[in-house]
Amino acid sequence: MAELPTTTIIGLEVHVQLRTKTKLFCGCSTKFGGAPNTQVCPVCLGLPGALPVMNEHAIELAIRAGLALDCDIPPMTKWDRKQYFYPDLPKGYQISQFDLPICVDGVLEIDDPADPEQKRKIHITRAHLEEDAGKSMHDEAAGSADSRIDLNRCGTPLLEIVSEPDLRTAEECLAYLTKLKETMVHLGVSDCEMQEGSLRVDANVNLEIDRHGEVIRTPIVEIKNMNSFRNVASALQYEVKRQYGEWEEHGWTIQTKGKRTFGWNDVKEITYPQREKEESADYRYFPCPDLLPVRIPRERVEEIRQSLGETPGEARTRLQKQYGIKEYDADVIVSQGRAMVEYFDTVATTCDDGKRASSWIQQDVLRTLKEQNTDIESFAVEAKDLGELLRKVIQGELTNDRARDVFKHLAENGGSVDSAIASLGIEAVDDSEMESLVQSLLDANPKVVEDVKSGNQKAIGSLIGQAKKQNRNANPQTVREIALRLINQS
Amino acid sequence: MLDSAFELLRQQADGEVSAVEIAGQAIDAIEASQKLHNAYTHIDRELTLAAAKKIDQKRAAGEPLGALAGVPVAVKDVLCTADMPTTCSSEMLRGFRPPYDATVVERLRAADAVIVGKTNMDEFAMGGSTETGAFGVTTNPWDIKRTPGGSSGGATAAVAAQTVPLSLGTDTGGSIRQPSAFCGVTGLKPTYGRVSRYGLVAFASSLDQIGPIAWSAKECALLMNTIAGFEKRDSTSLYTEVPDYVAATESDDMRGMRVGVLRESMEADGVDPAVKAAVAHAIGVFAELGAEIVDVDLPHREYWVPTYYVIAPSEASSNLSRYDGAHYGHRSSASDNLEAMYCKSRAEGFGEEVKRRIMIGTYALSEGYADQYYNQALKVRRLIRGDYDAAFSQADLLLGPVTPTPAFELGAKLDDPIQMYLCDLFTVGANLAGVPAMSLPAGFNDDGLPLGIQIQAPALEEARLLFAGSAFQSATDYHTKRPRG
Numbered sequence: 001m002a003e004l005p006t007t008t009i010i011g012l013e014v015h016v017q018l019r020t021k022t023k024l025f026c027g028c029s030t031k032f033g034g035a036p037n038t039q040v041c042p043v044c045l046g047l048p049g050a051l052p053v054m055n056e057h058a059i060e061l062a063i064r065a066g067l068a069l070d071c072d073i074p075p076m077t078k079w080d081r082k083q084y085f086y087p088d089l090p091k092g093y094q095i096s097q098f099d100l101p102i103c104v105d106g107v108l109e110i111d112d113p114a115d116p117e118q119k120r121k122i123h124i125t126r127a128h129l130e131e132d133a134g135k136s137m138h139d140e141a142a143g144s145a146d147s148r149i150d151l152n153r154c155g156t157p158l159l160e161i162v163s164e165p166d167l168r169t170a171e172e173c174l175a176y177l178t179k180l181k182e183t184m185v186h187l188g189v190s191d192c193e194m195q196e197g198s199l200r201v202d203a204n205v206n207l208e209i210d211r212h213g214e215v216i217r218t219p220i221v222e223i224k225n226m227n228s229f230r231n232v233a234s235a236l237q238y239e240v241k242r243q244y245g246e247w248e249e250h251g252w253t254i255q256t257k258g259k260r261t262f263g264w265n266d267v268k269e270i271t272y273p274q275r276e277k278e279e280s281a282d283y284r285y286f287p288c289p290d291l292l293p294v295r296i297p298r299e300r301v302e303e304i305r306q307s308l309g310e311t312p313g314e315a316r317t318r319l320q321k322q323y324g325i326k327e328y329d330a331d332v333i334v335s336q337g338r339a340m341v342e343y344f345d346t347v348a349t350t351c352d353d354g355k356r357a358s359s360w361i362q363q364d365v366l367r368t369l370k371e372q373n374t375d376i377e378s379f380a381v382e383a384k385d386l387g388e389l390l391r392k393v394i395q396g397e398l399t400n401d402r403a404r405d406v407f408k409h410l411a412e413n414g415g416s417v418d419s420a421i422a423s424l425g426i427e428a429v430d431d432s433e434m435e436s437l438v439q440s441l442l443d444a445n446p447k448v449v450e451d452v453k454s455g456n457q458k459a460i461g462s463l464i465g466q467a468k469k470q471n472r473n474a475n476p477q478t479v480r481e482i483a484l485r486l487i488n489q490s
Numbered sequence: 491m492l493d494s495a496f497e498l499l500r501q502q503a504d505g506e507v508s509a510v511e512i513a514g515q516a517i518d519a520i521e522a523s524q525k526l527h528n529a530y531t532h533i534d535r536e537l538t539l540a541a542a543k544k545i546d547q548k549r550a551a552g553e554p555l556g557a558l559a560g561v562p563v564a565v566k567d568v569l570c571t572a573d574m575p576t577t578c579s580s581e582m583l584r585g586f587r588p589p590y591d592a593t594v595v596e597r598l599r600a601a602d603a604v605i606v607g608k609t610n611m612d613e614f615a616m617g618g619s620t621e622t623g624a625f626g627v628t629t630n631p632w633d634i635k636r637t638p639g640g641s642s643g644g645a646t647a648a649v650a651a652q653t654v655p656l657s658l659g660t661d662t663g664g665s666i667r668q669p670s671a672f673c674g675v676t677g678l679k680p681t682y683g684r685v686s687r688y689g690l691v692a693f694a695s696s697l698d699q700i701g702p703i704a705w706s707a708k709e710c711a712l713l714m715n716t717i718a719g720f721e722k723r724d725s726t727s728l729y730t731e732v733p734d735y736v737a738a739t740e741s742d743d744m745r746g747m748r749v750g751v752l753r754e755s756m757e758a759d760g761v762d763p764a765v766k767a768a769v770a771h772a773i774g775v776f777a778e779l780g781a782e783i784v785d786v787d788l789p790h791r792e793y794w795v796p797t798y799y800v801i802a803p804s805e806a807s808s809n810l811s812r813y814d815g816a817h818y819g820h821r822s823s824a825s826d827n828l829e830a831m832y833c834k835s836r837a838e839g840f841g842e843e844v845k846r847r848i849m850i851g852t853y854a855l856s857e858g859y860a861d862q863y864y865n866q867a868l869k870v871r872r873l874i875r876g877d878y879d880a881a882f883s884q885a886d887l888l889l890g891p892v893t894p895t896p897a898f899e900l901g902a903k904l905d906d907p908i909q910m911y912l913c914d915l916f917t918v919g920a921n922l923a924g925v926p927a928m929s930l931p932a933g934f935n936d937d938g939l940p941l942g943i944q945i946q947a948p949a950l951e952e953a954r955l956l957f958a959g960s961a962f963q964s965a966t967d968y969h970t971k972r973p974r975g
Contacts, residue, residue, distance in 0.1 A: 042590055046812050048583070049570040049592060049689040051724050081808055083855075085832050090818075092811025149816075284855035286864060289695035289805055291725050 066103030323354025350387020579623025592689020610644030639669030664917025671942025750885025807851030
């Protein structure tokens with residue numbers, strides 16, 4: 001962007017989906033991916049006569065987010081109705097927050113992409129709660145012109161975090177979004193799964209063009225609903241050039257053209273104008289008469305502040321220092337959120353081996369969570385159990401392979417490590433029993449004995465496979481040691 | 491005797507009559523009166539008899555029975571019922587069958603009441619004459635050339651025509667009290683939040699309240715015992731204990747009670763002399779019962795109607811936006827794009843009065859006008875509430891007229907919305923303030939039309955209203971008069 005004699009002014013509106021089990025105003029599940037219209041009730045369908053009831057957990061999460069963004073939490077907030085007609089908005093209005101949002105006046109500090117030594121303070125204007133709308137699906141079945149509406153998402157709680165127009169480059173926007181996402185995930189406020197739509201970004205962009213000392217501002221364009229960081233960066237880079245070109249061609253300024261709404265086409269990689277009427281939309285906000293104003297006592301805010309704990313940055317540094325793990329590994333764990341950090345802490349201290357804990361979590365735990373489509377809080381393998389399991393491996397009671405069997409069993413059935421070991425029929429192998437097994441193998445394989453005696457210790461490898469075949473609980477290390485000892489004695 | 495719930499309860503307890511027989515009588519009476527009064531939008535003989543049969547079986551098996559066992563109750567067609575259509579007397583919702591029961595309906599069923607049908611109303615409860623609905627006009631059982639009032643005209647006419655002893659209405663600006671006065675029955679609008687609104691199809695959410703209609707205050711108390719009380723599905727529901735309202739009606743000693751007379755109300759333009767006389771007479775009755783009579787005033791009274799006619803349509807314009815032909819309501823077949831579909835569906839589905847109020851509300855909430863109208867109305871509403879607080883520091887009850895006139899003729903005000911809105915002159919204050927208010931039969935004019943008086947009490951004091959109403963009825967016999975059928 002540097003080649004143009006301009007300053008880019010960017011403000012971001014980020015919608016994060018709050019990690020509540022139920023919707024903002026009813027008890028329906030917020031789980032992603034259900035069959036259309038299976039997670040709905042009279043309230044989220046907007047059925048005549050149904051009334052909303054506020055979800056306290058959403059308020060709690062919004063306050064957590066606000067405090068992490070250094071926001072003020074005013075003592076009173078309220079709910080407003082935002083009216084517009086749209087097929088995926090069943091009530092004809094969205095319950096949102098207009099003039100008294102739950103969080104105001106925050107700051108998010110980011111690393112300056114132009115100078116890693118420097119920090120940039122991005123101001124947060126406000127963060128407010130609102131319910132999500134449904135989803136329209138057009139022409140899904142080939143050849144038909146049907147439009148169908150899935151209202152599963154209706155009423156899902158969103159926190160809309162609005163920044164001041166403090167951002168100047170696409171790189172800064174990425175730094176801001178990355179930091180924001182990390183913070184929200186870490187605090188358990190949101191999953192921020194962009195492919196599931198639980199983090200969506202709108203960007204307000206215009207240019208200040210310095211023409212011989214006279215500053216000209218181009219019309220503001222709001223680019224709606226970008227659902228990946230890459231799209232945000234590409235859209236912004238494209239839009240800056242487009243706006244400059246538009247100014248050169250038409251000379252439009254903010255005074256003559258105001259604000260417009262654009263979309264981002266990620267196939268053609270262009271921004272394009274959307275519903276022109278949006279700019280003059282009158283949402284006729286008014287306080288929702290079905291919901292009482294929400295009072296948030298100072299003490300509650302302070303309680304939540306006390307519970308916030310370390311920041312993601314602090315957690316990363318601590319994990320590296322405390323457990324001697326690499327920066328990359330600490331990153332992976334911290335980026336999974338606070339609950340994962342706590343899980344790791346317990347596993348690592350129980351088995352007293354941070355590196356092993358880190359590698360098991362990154363491989364086995366994360367993979368299983370994905371397979372089971374669940375999160376660490378609902379995971380069947382408790383941290384202390386995984387810690388104990390790893391301790392058994394370290395102490396040689398179990399092989400890695402057998403430990404994986406135990407882990408798999410725990411992940412599927414829960415329960416304790418010992419009960420899993422028992423039900424898998426794993427038994428600690430008696431040394432004398434193992435000795436006679438190895439002896440019989442040596443007797444049957446004189447070639448191996450010869451090879452070892454002539455200095456080729458690797459030859460024992462072929463015995464290990466056979467030993468395991470005869471006794472699934474045979475530990476390779478033990479087999480190797482016993483074999484060497486017996487050969488040396490013979 | 492389909493006009494006394496207590497009598498029906500006694501007859502069943504004494505084995506004189508079964509619930510099925512009562513239900514049959516009620517349905518017969520409804521069918522006989524329907525042509526004349528059109529008080530119902532839906533009845534269902536089979537369903538009603540089946541419900542009654544269950545009550546008889548429970549009684550025969552010696553199972554415990556609810557407080558309204560076997561009593562037929564009619565329900566205004568704005569309340570959701572899973573087994574009957576809920577239309578709000580609108581073309582928009584013709585044939586709409588909600589998948590759930592309103593809380594009050596659940597509570598009626600739990601009390602073993604027998605729901606006989608849905609009563610006619612002004613479309614979406616907007617109107618004062620039960621003439622704006624899509625299913626025809628309801629007539630006044632005292633004079634079929636006249637309106638029963640509205641919007642709960644069907645619910646009051648159903649009682650007045652003696653098809654049921656009890657019915658449920660809703661009151662947003664007087665919609666229980668005004669038709670109760672026109673039909674010579676007793677109707678109570680409870681404190682806002684006293685009765686759960688879950689399942690009440692919203693007109694103006696901050697004003698709507700469900701209430702009982704019957705001949706006497708004591709019967710209203712019986713119905714209140716069933717429907718009142720906190721419910722978590724309605725965030726505006728009040729978390730306070732429910733007193734025994736029937737027990738509250740057992741005394742008629744009004745000594746120590748200060749009855750505040752809203753004398754200036756009666757001086758308003760256009761108040762019929764017979765209405766004034768009824769109030770004057772009622773003052774005497776209360777004084778004889780031992781009450782102390784004091785004069786009080788609600789100074790911002792002249793702003794009630796304008797304030798109401800900004801707030802109610804504003805909320806209505808929002809509440810009714812869901813009827814767009816895509817999600818709910820009639821869908822026009824004459825459109826070829828989304829916007830035209832919305833416009834035509836709403837144009838075809840809504841009646842004149844509903845459209846008028848949606849337009850008023852949309853305007854009052856729109857950018858640039860909200861401060862002038864909607865926000866201003868909210869400020870005035872606070873002043874009105876302040877007036878009530880001040881008045882209740884001087885008096886325990888407020889007494890005044892319900893309506894400026896007795897029942898007017900059908901069609902008389904239909905083309906003059908302002909005249910129609912002025913019917914709410916004395917009733918909307920209670921809705922804006924959220925306080926309970928009751929209409930009591932208090933006489934007849936020279937044409938034999940019923941006259942009503944209104945008493946109002948501080949928030950959550952409906953027991954006081956029911957007590958005072960019952961005391962008034964122990965000293966008068968207006969509530970025992972019946973129209974010649």
